[in-house]
Amino acid sequence: MEIYQTNQLRIYNSLSKSKEDFTPIVPGKVGMYVCGPTVYSNVHLGNVRTFLSFDLIYRYLKHLGYKVRYVRNITDAGHLENDADEGEDRIAKKARLEEIEPMEVVQRYTVDFHQVLQRMNFLPPSIEPTATGHIVEQVEIVKAIIAKGLAYVVNGSVYFDVIKYNKEEAYGELSGRDIEAAVHQTRSLDGQSEKKNPQDFALWKKADDRHIMRWPSPWSDGFPGWHLECTAMSTKYLGETFDIHGGGMDLKFPHHECEIAQSKAYKGVEPVRYWMHANMLILNGQKMAKSTGNYILPNELFSGENQLLGRGFSPSTVRFFILQAHYRSVLDFTGPGLEASEKGYVKLMEAFSKIDSIASGDKDTLDIKRWKQQCYAAMNDDFNSPVLIAQLFEAVKYINLLLDQQATLTAATLADFTSTLTVFVLDVLGLQDERKDKRSDTLSGVVDILIDLRNEARDNKDWALSDKIRDQLATLGVQLKDGKEGTTFSLQ
RNA sequence: GGCGUCGUGGCCGAGUGGCUAGGCUGGGCUCUGCAAAAGCUCCUACAGCGGUUCGAAUCCGCUCGACGCCUCCA
Known part of the structure; x- marks a missing residue:
């Protein structure tokens, strides 16, 4: 019995503009296609947001x-x-600017x-x-569409x-x-265009002399239109109709609209059951975009080498920050927002790491079954990660109560609580406990010695010495915590 | 101009026709040698104006504002 049989997933379908019950075409199997990046420059945080949504x-x-x-x-x-008939492609332009081969550009940014x-x-x-690995398939689709009379050379x-x-x-x-x-509104502005109508889009473009990336076809040495590759690859690997197609909101038009048109012209069927679109990441009140220069690169964010933030933030913190907003909402990227997320994230992982040291009791004083249901309910409702995270903070409260022995769980319930929390934190949200990387056995041993020395000093009421140990460790980022069961430490 | 999304407390961000999401910040208390951590607690908002309703932040209309797409973009 799989989990999906007792959890009805609901997905917001951009095509119907409403939440629908999710039912895959083949029971138990899901085919999902997501438009990936054009590898002509570094992936920026806005791109990452979309891919994270689908992750x-x-x-x-x-x-x-x-x-x-x-x-x-x-x-x-x-x-x-x-969309003009003349023009340079992005990868070729980058290759010219950096004086390298187009395929070097592709490799570098991939x-x-x-x-x-x-x-x-x-x-x-x-x-x-890759698009270039599927030129043959793309040419075949163009042939088929021409044969149907829905394309012209x-x-x-x-x-x-x-x-x-x-x-x-x-x-x-x-x-x-x-x-x-749209057709009636648009006047034919440039008589140069080869197109019958401005709304028509290219399936195949003849390459001019300076175009390096080119392939043979029945019509010319050239290259495929942008929208064609996704139709070719999705159809090839997922079939003529598949379950989920995703991408950024900005691809809805014209890219996805053209995909639908190509697929219907090619196979005569609706290609996608559920269209899903991730919303934009906003920086300085504007969309993050390579073309306008309003963007921040993930590596700059991690290292702190950027003009927007004074310091770096860990990859998991950034991941957590993004997941605190629903994928269909516009997310505002700010320094204070990141800092708030970082604190919340540390608090969550701190509690999560202590779950194994909880001792079971002889009765349940917390309603773990209900909590678990709410976790699933959040995700079943169109992947509502912010609500799931709110439930995880509820779990933080539970963990602290249990550690403080103000609440108890039986061994069976505790095991269920632990495994459910682990699944949602590590498997579903994909968060990592980064602190473990920093904490070595050596460090733990050294700090434990200092804690012992400090406790001796405290027993002797030598507050000057005990505070010196505590404060100097704090300066190094080691924070001591005096609890009922003794002193523990955490790394900042 | 057309199409679309949205305006929530100090900040970030969920959400449903009636049952106060959550995080961060700030105040108070408990614990503690002090502090930190932890726990408890306080600050109860839904752009504006109308309408529907017993009741709306949630439905409808209008106004104002923001953003996205309409040319490449996740």
Whole structure:
């Protein structure tokens, strides 16, 4: 019996704009596709927020017992900086600026992306396909769409005929756009365009002479349109209709709208059951974006080498900060907000690390069953991590009461409490106890000696000496805590 | 201009038609040689104006404001 059989997950579907009961196409299995990064520069914190949202979703689906195939692509084929027919692609531009090969750009920033995600304890996806590795599949889709009469060739480039498609299907169903109105509003501003209508988008672009990344096709040596790769890779690995498609809110239009159109033109079926969109991370009141320079890089955040914050914050702290907001809410990134999260996070992990030293009693004075249900209820309600975290702080209160022997749990209940808390802290939220890395046996032994010496001094009422030991250790970041059961310490 | 999201206490951030999320900060108390930690406790908000309702922060309308998309962006 898997957990999902007793937990009805509800997911907000961007397509229906409402929360729906989640039922996978194949019982017990989930196919999930998430639009990955274009690897032309360092991954920034806003990108991380989106991927973290889906890491949480992936983790919880797995915890529920689903067999999940999670596909997250790497966009390593450059796409044009704008929709004009002329233009340089981002990766090629970066290669020219840094005087390296386009594939060196791709490699450099793919490695950066993976390093950042690993530091923040992301689970790797099941498949991480690249756009350039699926050119053949993309060409096949273009052929099929042309054969259906929904795309046309101009000077070696292929464009999707949005107007024609819209006669049978609803272009704009995801983003709530009325394409007919848009067509009438738009005057043809530049007569240079090869496109029949400004709303049409490229499936294949003929490469000009300076375009280095190019592949042969029936129409020209060129490169695929941006939206095509996701259709090719999602269809290949997850089938023509799959369960969940995710990405950032800013990809809703045009990217995801075009994906729907391509898939329907290609296979004739609705490609995705549940569309999920993570909201933006805001910095200085504006969206974080590479193109505007308003962003902060994760590594700068960890090291403290940035202009916004005076010091660094650990990867887990950043992870915790982001998870304290719901994935569909705009999250405001601020220094004070991070500091508040850090304190809360330390408090949570401090309590969590002490759970093993709780002794069981002969009766339950806390309602652990109800607490556990509320943890699940939070996550079942569209992955509400802030509410889950609120429940975890409830658990912190329980732990302290138990340690203080103001509450008791039977051995069986205590075991259930411990395993549930462990699952949610480590497996679902993906938090790590970073303090353990810093605490070595040697350090513990040395501090224990000092605690003994201090206790001797205290017995002799030599407060000057005992306070000196305590204060000097505090200066080094070792905080002594005098409790009923003796003195313990924690690292700051 | 069009489409969409949203305006919650000192700050960050959940949320439901009636039963005070949570974290951080600040005040008080307990414990303690003192402190810290821990526990208890206080500060009870929902942009504004109308409407629906026995009752709305939660539903509807309007106003004001913020943000996102409409050209590449997670």
